[in-house]
Structures are given as structure tokens and as C-alpha cells.
Amino acid sequence: MTKPVRRLQKPVAIMAAAATPCAHLQSAESSAIQTVEHEILGGCVIDAMAASGLDKSQIDSLVFTTPRTYTKQRYFGTFMANYLRISCSGVVMEVLGNGMTGGLAFDQAVLQIASGAADVALCLGISMETGIDRSAHLAYQMRTNGDVDFHAPFGLTPRAWYGLDAARYAHESGATREQLAAIAVKSYANGVLNPLATRRERYTLDQVLSHPPISEGMGLLEFSAPADGAVCLVLTTEDIAKSRGRPYVLVRSRGFHHAGMHEISEVPDDMLAFTAAARAAADAYESAGVTAQDVDVAELYAASTIIEALVSEAVGLVPRGQGAAAAAAGETSIGGRIPVNTSGGLIARGHPAYVTPLYGVVELFDQLRGASGPRQVKDAGIGIMLSELGNFSGASVHVLEGVR
Amino acid sequence: MTLAIIRKTGARPYPPRLTEFTATFWNELANGRFMLSRCGDCSHRSFPPKKICPICWSRKIGWVEHDGRGVVYSHALVHAAPAYFQNELPFRVCVIDLVEGPRMATRLIDATADNLFGAAVRLVTLQYDDGALFAARPG
Numbered sequence: 349m350t351k352p353v354r355r356l357q358k359p360v361a362i363m364a365a366a367a368t369p370c371a372h373l374q375s376a377e378s379s380a381i382q383t384v385e386h387e388i389l390g391g392c393v394i395d396a397m398a399a400s401g402l403d404k405s406q407i408d409s410l411v412f413t414t415p416r417t418y419t420k421q422r423y424f425g426t427f428m429a430n431y432l433r434i435s436c437s438g439v440v441m442e443v444l445g446n447g448m449t450g451g452l453a454f455d456q457a458v459l460q461i462a463s464g465a466a467d468v469a470l471c472l473g474i475s476m477e478t479g480i481d482r483s484a485h486l487a488y489q490m491r492t493n494g495d496v497d498f499h500a501p502f503g504l505t506p507r508a509w510y511g512l513d514a515a516r517y518a519h520e521s522g523a524t525r526e527q528l529a530a531i532a533v534k535s536y537a538n539g540v541l542n543p544l545a546t547r548r549e550r551y552t553l554d555q556v557l558s559h560p561p562i563s564e565g566m567g568l569l570e571f572s573a574p575a576d577g578a579v580c581l582v583l584t585t586e587d588i589a590k591s592r593g594r595p596y597v598l599v600r601s602r603g604f605h606h607a608g609m610h611e612i613s614e615v616p617d618d619m620l621a622f623t624a625a626a627r628a629a630a631d632a633y634e635s636a637g638v639t640a641q642d643v644d645v646a647e648l649y650a651a652s653t654i655i656e657a658l659v660s661e662a663v664g665l666v667p668r669g670q671g672a673a674a675a676a677a678g679e680t681s682i683g684g685r686i687p688v689n690t691s692g693g694l695i696a697r698g699h700p701a702y703v704t705p706l707y708g709v710v711e712l713f714d715q716l717r718g719a720s721g722p723r724q725v726k727d728a729g730i731g732i733m734l735s736e737l738g739n740f741s742g743a744s745v746h747v748l749e750g751v752r
Numbered sequence: 753m754t755l756a757i758i759r760k761t762g763a764r765p766y767p768p769r770l771t772e773f774t775a776t777f778w779n780e781l782a783n784g785r786f787m788l789s790r791c792g793d794c795s796h797r798s799f800p801p802k803k804i805c806p807i808c809w810s811r812k813i814g815w816v817e818h819d820g821r822g823v824v825y826s827h828a829l830v831h832a833a834p835a836y837f838q839n840e841l842p843f844r845v846c847v848i849d850l851v852e853g854p855r856m857a858t859r860l861i862d863a864t865a866d867n868l869f870g871a872a873v874r875l876v877t878l879q880y881d882d883g884a885l886f887a888a889r890p891g
Contacts, residue, residue: 511828
């Protein structure tokens with residue numbers, strides 16, 4: 349049986365984007381004056397809509413990322429529809445799916461346009477976690493990544509799983525500590541150039557290596573930077589985008605795969621293959637009629653150096669076992685063969701988890717319109733955005749193309 | 753009894769929940785027996801134990817003992833963890849493949865060798881004051 353190539357029913361355009369810097373936006377609970385979610389996100393909506401040149405009466409759909417549990421206002425989507433007085437006949441919804449939340453929200457907004465349910469859809473959300481106790485957050489994460497009863501009792505946190513990946517990777521590929529750490533050095537070099545980045549400081553290889561170890565030798569600077577953030581994207585039909593007479597970015601295709609596992613499969617497999625990412629990417633490339641070689645710039649969801657190495661391999665940007673070595677050789681740097689995470693990625697730009705993939709779209713929106721300033725990848729035409737959940741049990745990929 | 757039982761003082765740092773179904777696993781673990789759920793229709797053995805066969809969706813589930821022998825697929829030394837585990841840092845976690853059995857993740861204790869990939873391990877019972885956990889150790 350030949351597998352059908354699934355294509356979007358209709359072209360979808362990203363017309364505008366607005367985002368806060370990834371930063372400490374959330375106030376401590378004890379603070380007399382609070383920062384609140386709707387006031388922050390509301391500003392992004394106004395900015396994004398102004399940049400799109402559209403009127404709020406044209407908005408058909410609002411697709412929100414669900415705020416983290418640490419955000420006080422719940423049923424946030426319908427609350428925001430009132431706060432901004434936007435009435436909709438497409439959909440008003442919140443999307444949730446671990447770290448993939450932003451990727452799934454983007455996907456749902458794309459499908460609103462592609463299906464004809466909406467001509468204009470906002471994909472938007474806010475993610476805050478810096479105002480809460482860090483160790484409480486670590487304990488919460490243990491309940492999300494793995495099995496509460498059969499993994500958590502052993503202290504299997506996300507960082508522990510990354511350590512298991514890193515150790516196996518070093519064993520199989522011969523990648524060195526220095527090569528992995530080079531991914532962090534590259535991330536910080538990009539972050540310095542990104543006004544949205546939370547860690548805007550250069551670090552040398554020695555500095556990265558000298559930070560306290562967290563998991564399997566990987567130090568503090570090799571993991572994602574906790575941050576808050578808010579993003580609003582304006583999606584439309586290509587006809588509407590064209591009619592504005594400004595550069596826009598086309599969503600060429602989508603790919604998704606869940607491997608039917610959660611962190612680990614009891615059936616022994618190749619843990620480093622990231623099968624879900626490989627399949628989601630293969631489907632997205634096929635649907636767009638491109639190959640991995642056509643990709644000019646990639647925003648990949650990678651909360652640690654090891655994950656960037658592995659996922660850049662899984663989506664075909666570098667050969668198997670070469671992810672860390674390629675980064676160390678400068679291949680994934682701006683100006684290199686295939687720049688990865690020009691935004692600084694989760695490590696330097698920061699990781700407001702539930703909207704992180706939307707920041708990936710923001711970066712590609714700029715790159716593919718030639719609007720990335722000192723971070724600009726020369727002649728960037730095709731970009732991919734990938735998000736994932738649970739050590740790549742599932743992955744979502746979108747192929748984007750600039751239209752200037 | 754096939755698993756060595758190691759006595760630990762105090763309570764488990766993050767105790768698992770027991771269900772009527774999984775109580776069999778934890779009770780047998782306390783006796784030094786490592787049980788896998790086994791499908792009565794397709795013979796698939798699961799870990800963690802499941803009331804429904806994940807492969808064929810049969811509800812005909814029984815139990816079968818595993819001798820706890822396995823090999824290390826990966827292992828990692830962890831230096832940062834939630835408050836529950838502060839007293840145990842650093843600790844080593846592992847992914848092991850039980851011989852002709854499922855892959856699983858747990859703690860790796862008493863590991864001294866530099867290269868443990870593919871090394872033989874055996875599961876042990878850690879008997880705390882409030883109940884049992886398991887771990888792997890070389891041997």
C-alpha cells in the first residue's frame with residue numbers, strides 16, 4: 349500500500365509576528381505590584397495586528413497555547429477574547445501538549461486557514477514560570493516526563509533523560525564533551541545578536557566546560573534557559589497576504605509523528621534515532637516537495653546540547669553521529685553550511701516552554717524575509733521549525749518559505 | 753527469591769502509587785521477585801506492568817517472573833534533582849535491557865567500571881521502611 353502524500357488543502361501565510369523578549373516577566377507571588385498575563389499578551393496582539401495591516405474585525409480564529417499552571421487566570425483564551433473584544437466564527441481554543449504546545453497551536457492555526465474555517469487566525473500565547481520556586485518546578489517536571497510510579501521514584505527528570513542520551517551518544521559516535529559543548533558556545537554567539545534572547549552573553553568553550561555539572565558531565569550552560577515569553581502570530585490565506593504587497597512567509601507543509609511511547613519504549617530500539625522527528629520531517633519534506641538539502645535555516649526544539657546534536661541528525665541536516673562534530677566545525681553556525689537555531693535556541697534565546705516553538709516561528713519569519721539583521725542567514729529561502737515532546741516520543745515539523 | 757534484597761533505612765524519597773493490579777508487582781518485589789505482566793493472548797511481556805496488553809489490547813493478563821539479569825544500554829551520573837533526592841546526589845540512572853525482556857529505566861548502584869555499556873547487571877530489591885524499590889547493579 350502506497351502511503352498518500354498529505355498536503356495542506358490551501359496555502360497558508362504568516363503575515364506578522366510580535367513577541368516580548370524571553371525574560372523574567374512573572375512577578376513573585378509576594379510582590380505588591382504584579383505583572384499579569386493578559387496585559388503582556390494584549391500588547392503583542394496589538395503590535396502584531398498593526399504590523400499585518402488587518403483590522404480586528406477580520407479575525408476569524410484565536411488559537412492559544414494553554415498557559416502554564418503557574419498562570420493565575422484560567423480559561424485564558426475566552427478571557428482574552430473578552431479583554432480584546434474579538435468576536436470569532438472560526439474557533440477560540442487553547443492547545444496543550446507538553447513542550448510541543450506552541451508547535452501544536454501553530455499547527456491548529458495553520459489548519460484553520462488551510463481548511464477554510466478561517467481567513468485570518470491568530471496563534472498566540474504566554475508562558476510564565478520564573479516567578480515560582482525552581483525546585484517545585486523540577487518536581488513537577490518529574491511528573492510529566494516519564495511514568496509517575498515507575499520512573500519518578502528513581503529521580504528520572506528531563507535532565508536525567510538527556511544525560512542518558514548524551515552518554516549513549518558519546519559511546520556510539522565518539523563525540524567528545526568539547527564537541528557537545530560547542531553547541532552551547534554557538535548558541536550564545538547567536539543569542540548575543542538576538543534582542544529577544546534572555547542570555548545575551550558570549551561564553552567560551554572553557555567557560556561552558558567549567559560550569560557545574562548537571563547531568564552526565566553536561567554543565568549548567570548546556571541546558572535551556574528558563575524564561576517567560578509571549579508571542580502573537582497573524583496567519584492568513586495567501587490571497588490576503590499577497591494583497592498587502594509586503595514580504596510574507598508561506599507555510600509549505602506540516603509533518604507530525606508520535607511513536608506511541610513515552611520517553612522510552614519497553615521494546616528495545618535505537619534510542620538515539622528520534623524516530624518521531626525523522627518521520628515528521630520526512631513527511632513534511634515530501635509534502636513540500638523539498639529535501640533536507642534544500643533547508644537553509646532551522647529552528648529546532650532542543651533543551652540541551654545533546655538534543656540539538658541528535659535532532660539535527662534526525663531531520664537529515666547532518667549525518668548520523670555527526671551532530672556534535674558538525675557544530676564544533678562551525679557547520680551549524682550562522683555563515684556555516686546549515687545554520688541551526690540562529691535565534692540562540694532554547695539555550696540562549698530562552699525557553700518559555702509552552703510558547704518556545706512560537707519563538708522558533710518568529711525567528712524564521714524574520715530570517716525568511718531577510719529581516720534578521722546581524723543574524724541574517726544569506727539568501728535564506730526555506731526554513732524548518734520543529735517541536736517535540738517527551739524526549740522525542742512525538743515531533744511536529746513545519747516547512748516555511750519566504751515570499752519577498 | 754531471585755533478587756538480592758538490600759536493606760535501606762528510612763522511607764522511599766518518592767514512593768510509587770499502588771493499584772489493585774500493580775500491588776502484585778510491588779509485593780512480589782519485596783519478596784525478591786521481579787514480575788512482568790504477560791499477555792495471555794500474544795505473550796508480550798510489559799514493563800511497567802499493564803492491565804491491558806499494549807500490543808494486542810487483550811485484557812487477559814497474567815504475571816511471569818524475570819530473573820532480573822540484563823545489560824546496560826545507557827547510564828548517566830545526575831548532579832541536580834528535585835528536593836526529594838537531595839540526600840542522594842549525585843546518583844546514577846540507567847537504561848537496561850532485561851535478557852530476552854523489556855527495556856527499562858532505573859537507578860544503577862555500586863557502579864565503578866569506566867565503561868559500563870553492554871555490561872551485565874542484575875536487578876536488586878531496595879527494601880525501605882515503607883516499601884520496596886528496585887535498582888540495577890553490576891554483576
